[in-house]
Amino acid sequence: MGSTSPGVTTLPHSCLARPDPALLPPSRDPDTQSWGCPESPSPPATPEQPLPTFCLHYFDMLYSEDIAWATKGVGEPSQSGAHGGRGEAQKEPEQCPIIDSQGLGLGTEGGDLQASLHLEEHSLEQVQSMVVGEVLKDIETACKLLNIAADPADWSPGNVQKWILWTEHQYRLPQIGKSFQELSGKDLCAMSEEQFCQRSPACGDILHAHLDIWKSAAWMKEKAAPGDVRYCDASWADSEVDSSCAGQPIHLWQFLKELLLKPHNYGRFIRWLNKEKGIFKIEDSAQVARLWGIRKNRPAMNYDKLSRSIRQYYKKGIIRKPDISQRLVYQFVHPV
């Protein structure tokens, strides 16, 4: 553990910041239909464009976080209480797996500037904790979606496959295929970037970088003191109807409800038309089917099959067509 991964720090920005707009959890602003990248009129969206927080690439986020730790470790004696205090990081900030602070060029010398630097650091830190919170939140969302643990070390070979498939879709990576089959999360974590590249010359480095982010997130989660509010918006403990009862295979209707409960993330794919009556509309049948396929490890899933399964619920009285039947609109028989 704790091995640094120099490869990550040298990865081209564009490599990681290329999420599939269709799968990305998405615009933070439900009013704008902008998903960051898609119909943006200007040519290839540049990283500098005001993309939603989402398009900020994860590594940059964590990298910035490291700056905060680095500066904090040197220059800030106490005061952690106000911030919720990462007691531990205070003493001797252990090296976060993903981060290699080398060459950050951050020193505290330069007395005159110190006060203003302090201020900047302070606000920077606030932004950073928000950003890190977002990263953790997104990872958590992925965990729920895929029904896998947050810590890659806990993944079974099946979990690894799911994660790879998901990452591949999410970031539009070239087909990775079965190069990582039979590997557990622990095996994966123990692999170097070179070993990743051997298995997947096309995108082993990117995959390795993404895994590093997950490892870092797990590391942060573990290190954060209980009651630490810094990353609270990640809502790790948030148990809002997580229908995926541990270990139990999830049912399609549960999965649909899960998506419906996160309009923030999936409102573009599926949304309530009338929550009280349990009426919902599938806005993007292909994407919902794709998510379901990923969740169930059924790469061949499509809306045709998914809808057949929904129709099976008619007889069981779980889902039905609403009184006024509309395309892609269904109704939970027992809302709530």
Next chain:
DNA sequence: AACCAGGACAATC
């Protein structure tokens, strides 16, 4: 073309 309904059968747990 995409969606809908439902039969039939297989796979999986």
Next chain:
DNA sequence: GATTGTCCTGGTT
């Protein structure tokens, strides 16, 4: 046995 994935036919929007 329950659930759902797959394939299919045929109808509707």
